[in-house]
Amino acid sequence: MVKKPEDTKIGGVKATKETQHIEGAAQVDAVSGIKETTSIGAIGQAGSRGARRPTRTMTLEEREQLFRMVNEEADKLFANSGLPKEKQDLLQNAVKMAIDSGLIDSRDEEEEDAQGEKKKPGKG
Amino acid sequence: METKEETRTLTIDEANNLVIEHQGWAESIARSVARAWNMDWQQDGLDGAAMEALIFCARRFQPSRGVPFRGYSRRRIHEASAEQARKTKGWQKAVGGGGQSQEARNISIELLSVFPELRGGQLPFMDESGGDSDSDARGAIRQLLVGASFIAAKQGISTSAPDDVMDYKRMIEVVAALESTHQMIVWKVYWEGVSLRTVAVEWETDELNVIREHKAILGYLAKQVSSTKPVPKPKVRPGLRAVALKLKKR
Numbered sequence: 001m002v003k004k005p006e007d008t009k010i011g012g013v014k015a016t017k018e019t020q021h022i023e024g025a026a027q028v029d030a031v032s033g034i035k036e037t038t039s040i041g042a043i044g045q046a047g048s049r050g051a052r053r054p055t056r057t058m059t060l061e062e063r064e065q066l067f068r069m070v071n072e073e074a075d076k077l078f079a080n081s082g083l084p085k086e087k088q089d090l091l092q093n094a095v096k097m098a099i100d101s102g103l104i105d106s107r108d109e110e111e112e113d114a115q116g117e118k119k120k121p122g123k124g
Numbered sequence: 125m126e127t128k129e130e131t132r133t134l135t136i137d138e139a140n141n142l143v144i145e146h147q148g149w150a151e152s153i154a155r156s157v158a159r160a161w162n163m164d165w166q167q168d169g170l171d172g173a174a175m176e177a178l179i180f181c182a183r184r185f186q187p188s189r190g191v192p193f194r195g196y197s198r199r200r201i202h203e204a205s206a207e208q209a210r211k212t213k214g215w216q217k218a219v220g221g222g223g224q225s226q227e228a229r230n231i232s233i234e235l236l237s238v239f240p241e242l243r244g245g246q247l248p249f250m251d252e253s254g255g256d257s258d259s260d261a262r263g264a265i266r267q268l269l270v271g272a273s274f275i276a277a278k279q280g281i282s283t284s285a286p287d288d289v290m291d292y293k294r295m296i297e298v299v300a301a302l303e304s305t306h307q308m309i310v311w312k313v314y315w316e317g318v319s320l321r322t323v324a325v326e327w328e329t330d331e332l333n334v335i336r337e338h339k340a341i342l343g344y345l346a347k348q349v350s351s352t353k354p355v356p357k358p359k360v361r362p363g364l365r366a367v368a369l370k371l372k373k374r
Contacts, residue, residue, distance in 0.1 A: 091272045100159065104153060
């Protein structure tokens with residue numbers, strides 16, 4: 001569009017406008033490349049995470065108490081089952097072994113923690 | 125969508141430091157396994173198996189997932205130690221009690237597969253436990269005893285020891301009267317050695333449904349075996365009704 005002569009007329013000078021506060025400029029990050037899209041995974045069923053949450057961890061100190069419970073519960077369970085005594089003992093021992101194998105001495109754990117700290121690089 | 129940063133495993137140096145920090149702890153797991161089965165944790169090679177598993181876990185560990193390293197690695201280290209124990213000559217030795225110690229070991233190692241939380245020093249409780257820890261512990265122990273009975277009966281069959289099987293006759297009779305879905309769970313878990321999670325995947329259902337059903341079965345069996353009066357057999361819970369219908373149609 002061609003400018004007309006009257007469009008170039010200079011008007012009066014107005015007062016300088018007050019500058020406004022300039023907020024700090026945020027760092028401009030590099031523009032990242034476009035990421036590859038992936039397919040949407042299957043939606044899991046509700047409640048599948050943390051399905052089995054035991055109430056507590058057993059300690060070696062509770063070992064005797066747990067073994068006593070195994071004996072008592074086995075006596076109740078097999079009282080009318082017709083199972084021979086030696087088989088009852090077998091099952092009790094098997095359960096005790098399975099439980100015992102997971103019991104770590106909490107004193108051992110604390111000691112290993114302390115030694116682990118010492119063994120960290122830069123320490124002793 | 126996870127980025128590479130979020131799924132990053134540790135560098136070799138970081139993993140090695142993690143191994144150094146937890147070496148003693150891994151050894152304590154190996155010692156626990158050895159103690160339970162009356163073996164020597166070093167002579168029977170459990171220390172080496174535990175270390176291998178520790179290194180394996182340290183190399184695969186992803187801190188960004190928010191799971192503590194010990195929680196992540198404990199079962200793997202226990203499993204490796206137990207597997208090593210089973211392979212060694214020390215496993216075959218029966219100290220006192222003749223062959224019964226060997227038999228008890230065989231049952232206990234299968235019990236660890238059915239109840240993997242035992243490897244982490246935990247009893248198989250459920251979320252809806254009443255809060256009375258003593259009562260919950262006893263309930264869990266009953267489950268373990270019933271589970272051990274199934275395993276023993278199966279081992280009796282597989283070793284062609286009919287006398288052994290007859291000892292568990294009552295247990296087997298009770299199982300034979302269960303709903304077919306429940307029989308299927310017992311068969312898969314105790315005879316085929318399939319985990320509850322695998323059963324859930326096969327049946328395209330939530331693992332929690334199978335776990336609850338398994339617990340209901342064991343609870344019923346414990347009552348039935350220990351009682352002189354008949355106990356009403358459990359019905360399939362709502363979570364597995366659809367599965368039960370599909371199985372019946374097949």
